[in-house]
Amino acid sequence: MRDPKLNILFEPLEMPNLTLKNRFFMAPMGTTFAIEHQTPDYLAARARGGVALITYGELCVHPSGKAIAGDEPSLDKDSDIVRFRPIVTAVHDAGAKIIAQLNHAGRYSFGRHTGRQAVAPSPIASRYTGETPRELTTGETDGMVMAFAEAALRARKTGFDGIEFCACSGYLISQFLSAVTNKREDRYGGSDILARAEFLFDILRQTRALVGNDFNICVKFDAEDGMEGGKTLEDALLLAPKLVETGADRLHVWAGWHEAVRPMLPPSVPRGAFSYLSRAIRKVVNVPVSTVGRINDPYVAADILARGDADLIGLGRPLLCDPDFVRKTEEGRTREIRRCTACCYCFDQIFKLVMAGDLDAKIACALNPELGHEGEGLIQPAALKKKVLVIGGGPAGTEVARVAALRGHDVILYEKDDKLGGMLNLALVPPHKEELKNIIDYYTAQMDILPVKVILNKAFTDKVIKELHPDVVVLATGATPLIPPIPGIGGTNVVTALDVLGRKVSVGENIVVIGGGLIGIETAEYLADQGKNVTVVEMLKSVAADVGPSLRWGLISRISKKVAIRTSTTVVEVKETAVVVADQDNATTEIRADTVVLAVGLKAGGNLCSALEQSGVEYYKIGCCSEPGQIVDAVAGAFALACRL
Ligand SMILES: Cc1cc2nc3c(=O)[nH]c(=O)nc-3n(C[C@H](O)[C@H](O)[C@H](O)COP(=O)(O)OP(=O)(O)OC[C@H]3O[C@@H](n4cnc5c(N)ncnc54)[C@H](O)[C@@H]3O)c2cc1C
Ligand SMILES: Cc1cc2nc3c(=O)[nH]c(=O)nc-3n(C[C@H](O)[C@H](O)[C@H](O)COP(=O)(O)O)c2cc1C
Numbered sequence: 109m110r111d112p113k114l115n116i117l118f119e120p121l122e123m124p125n126l127t128l129k130n131r132f133f134m135a136p137m138g139t140t141f142a143i144e145h146q147t148p149d150y151l152a153a154r155a156r157g158g159v160a161l162i163t164y165g166e167l168c169v170h171p172s173g174k175a176i177a178g179d180e181p182s183l184d185k186d187s188d189i190v191r192f193r194p195i196v197t198a199v200h201d202a203g204a205k206i207i208a209q210l211n212h213a214g215r216y217s218f219g220r221h222t223g224r225q226a227v228a229p230s231p232i233a234s235r236y237t238g239e240t241p242r243e244l245t246t247g248e249t250d251g252m253v254m255a256f257a258e259a260a261l262r263a264r265k266t267g268f269d270g271i272e273f274c275a276c277s278g279y280l281i282s283q284f285l286s287a288v289t290n291k292r293e294d295r296y297g298g299s300d301i302l303a304r305a306e307f308l309f310d311i312l313r314q315t316r317a318l319v320g321n322d323f324n325i326c327v328k329f330d331a332e333d334g335m336e337g338g339k340t341l342e343d344a345l346l347l348a349p350k351l352v353e354t355g356a357d358r359l360h361v362w363a364g365w366h367e368a369v370r371p372m373l374p375p376s377v378p379r380g381a382f383s384y385l386s387r388a389i390r391k392v393v394n395v396p397v398s399t400v401g402r403i404n405d406p407y408v409a410a411d412i413l414a415r416g417d418a419d420l421i422g423l424g425r426p427l428l429c430d431p432d433f434v435r436k437t438e439e440g441r442t443r444e445i446r447r448c449t450a451c452c453y454c455f456d457q458i459f460k461l462v463m464a465g466d467l468d469a470k471i472a473c474a475l476n477p478e479l480g481h482e483g484e485g486l487i488q489p490a491a492l493k494k495k496v497l498v499i500g501g502g503p504a505g506t507e508v509a510r511v512a513a514l515r516g517h518d519v520i521l522y523e524k525d526d527k528l529g530g531m532l533n534l535a536l537v538p539p540h541k542e543e544l545k546n547i548i549d550y551y552t553a554q555m556d557i558l559p560v561k562v563i564l565n566k567a568f569t570d571k572v573i574k575e576l577h578p579d580v581v582v583l584a585t586g587a588t589p590l591i592p593p594i595p596g597i598g599g600t601n602v603v604t605a606l607d608v609l610g611r612k613v614s615v616g617e618n619i620v621v622i623g624g625g626l627i628g629i630e631t632a633e634y635l636a637d638q639g640k641n642v643t644v645v646e647m648l649k650s651v652a653a654d655v656g657p658s659l660r661w662g663l664i665s666r667i668s669k670k671v672a673i674r675t676s677t678t679v680v681e682v683k684e685t686a687v688v689v690a691d692q693d694n695a696t697t698e699i700r701a702d703t704v705v706l707a708v709g710l711k712a713g714g715n716l717c718s719a720l721e722q723s724g725v726e727y728y729k730i731g732c733c734s735e736p737g738q739i740v741d742a743v744a745g746a747f748a749l750a751c752r753l
């Protein structure tokens with residue numbers, strides 16, 4: 109039964125030229141999925157999952173507006189119309205409406221990949237691309253206005269239910285809106301926001317002239333662009349009513365540029381953080397206003413609507429992670445939602461594409477291995493039902509158990525601890541890591557719902573094999589801390605990061621953490637937040653080298669304010685009250701340390717292998733037990749194995 113508090117999410121919404129069955133829409137996300145082979149299935153899966161409206165984006169309106177090389181989706185010529193029609197049909201057949209997000213990258217076009225210098229309102233260098241664009245001539249700006257309007261007409265001819273102009277995130281239209289990037293002296297420049305918005309107003313006017321008044325037009329814009337000297341909420345409050353006056357049927361409020369200094373996507377951003385912006389905009393316009401950003405929980409979404417902060421809720425990554433988010437909410441199955449943790453692994457793939465020009469980089473989700481493979485039917489009923497014994501209830505073990513059970517196998521899972529989740533129970537302890545609990549909650553619910561027999565508080569021994577006679581054993585027992593061979597490492601003042609996070613040991617006031625990878629850095633921050641005096645010693649040139657680019661900069665800027673970091677430095681000895689370190693020139697110094705915390709890596713488990721080999725039973729190792737890595741490795745490996753068992 110659905111909680112009545114969530115009913116507000118399922119009220120239909122009528123807006124000019126478009127009626128929606130509920131209050132959820134899928135936010136635009138450039139994906140790198142093949143237009144013909146992957147995208148129709150990918151979007152149809154989200155439509156079947158209950159979302160009322162899908163924003164397909166971004167579609168480029170002009171060849172000069174492509175961000176990268178390769179087959180970037182575009183509506184810049186009439187022949188594109190037939191190309192995108194199957195996507196529209198697939199979404200309509202699956203029960204949702206679909207609009208096209210139209211964009212021009214402007215100075216966010218990577219000239220080094222496209223082979224063409226980027227164009228922009230003014231020649232202001234971009235921190236995002238590291239390149240300087242050339243200024244559009246007045247004639248060219250007229251051409252750009254027409255390019256947006258003509259692409260909108262093509263969207264209409266394709267069968268899209270509307271369009272959204274991408275006037276956010278630092279792309280061309282937002283470059284015109286900002287005083288930082290628009291220094292023009294013609295009719296598209298000026299000292300106030302409404303003067304700089306003339307480019308967007310012209311696009312709206314020209315589009316209305318081409319598509320008519322009976323086609324839904326939305327504008328996605330930053331109510332604050334997060335840039336020093338950039339667009340403020342005050343500007344946005346002036347802009348919003350004018351956008352409506354000029355032809356917008358809906359406003360989609362976002363929060364900043366790729367170059368912005370404030371974070372927008374990481375888990376350190378609170379859930380629903382940007383609804384204060386849509387609330388402000390909603391007060392000054394009479395059309396529906398959407399919010400988006402870190403809404404990974406239906407209750408957060410319902411609260412936003414109930415407070416009157418927005419009319420529509422945008423889901424970006426939460427729908428990558430679970431295409432059935434909306435349907436599960438509607439059916440009162442919220443516990444079954446695989447909630448996005450905001451880990452940004454998906455966005456890191458986009459970074460690989462745009463920064464390194466790696467055209468093979470495909471977006472992927474750390475928790476949803478089926479993303480981008482929706483049409484492939486990867487989970488098929490097993491031809492032969494087997495008794496599968498899974499050892500270990502971390503992400504790898506529970507994922508293999510989930511998929512094996514879905515395929516009809518008889519699954520038993522042994523976990524030596526009193527709860528599922530494995531190392532995630534420690535990983536969620538440092539600051540801003542609480543979203544990892546979503547993963548534990550999801551697998552705990554799946555293990556309850558699916559026919560998996562979970563046995564907690566029981567370590568696996570070879571006796572179990574004799575009792576159960578499994579056809580297959582899957583070892584998912586995780587990893588153990590590496591202990592480096594440093595003199596003094598066996599001292600009573602030396603503990604592991606895992607023991608610290610597990611609160612199994614007490615620590616002193618002055619702490620040296622050996623190892624500046626993810627685990628070391630996060631443990632250091634956790635201790636610093638308790639008022640400890642922490643130094644991280646890392647032998648590499650930089651810390652957090654194993655953290656993806658989307659999260660790394662935020663983590664490093666936080667941590668460097670809280671702890672001392674010594675890179676290119678090696679610990680050569682641990683004493684009772686200090687560690688001895690050597691720099692690159694082998695010069696040694698001492699750092700005071702009441703406690704030394706080890707975080708130099710993990711080593712794969714697998715001490716059960718010999719017993720399994722002797723038993724002759726078919727067995728596999730997955731996750732950290734096979735090779736220490738990240739959640740994405742554990743889940744992807746487990747999924748792949750379970751699909752072929
Ligand atoms: C502080 C910290 C922060 C982290 N942060 C991140 C992050 O931000 N992003 C990310 O991707 N990864 C992160 N990780 C890594 C992530 O936790 C691991 O990649 C993931 O947990 C590995 O999953 P797994 O199932 O292979 O192993 P584990 O999670 O270690 O699970 C193994 C399970 O097997 C059980 N077990 C062991 N032996 C037996 C036995 N004999 N019988 C029964 N059960 C047994 C254990 O009790 C455990 O529950 C972090 C790790 C730590 C420590
Ligand atoms: C992989 C990825 C690609 C994105 N691409 C676009 C895009 O093409 N256009 C756009 O306006 N926003 C884009 N965004 C931003 C999202 O639309 C959304 O504003 C943001 O992800 C916050 O919502 P979420 O927390 O629900 O993911 C993208 C986000 C991600 C994660």
Ligand code: SF4
Binds near residue numbers: 448451453
């Ligand atoms: S990769 Fe991480 S941030 Fe992206 S959708 Fe999946 S869980 Fe969310």
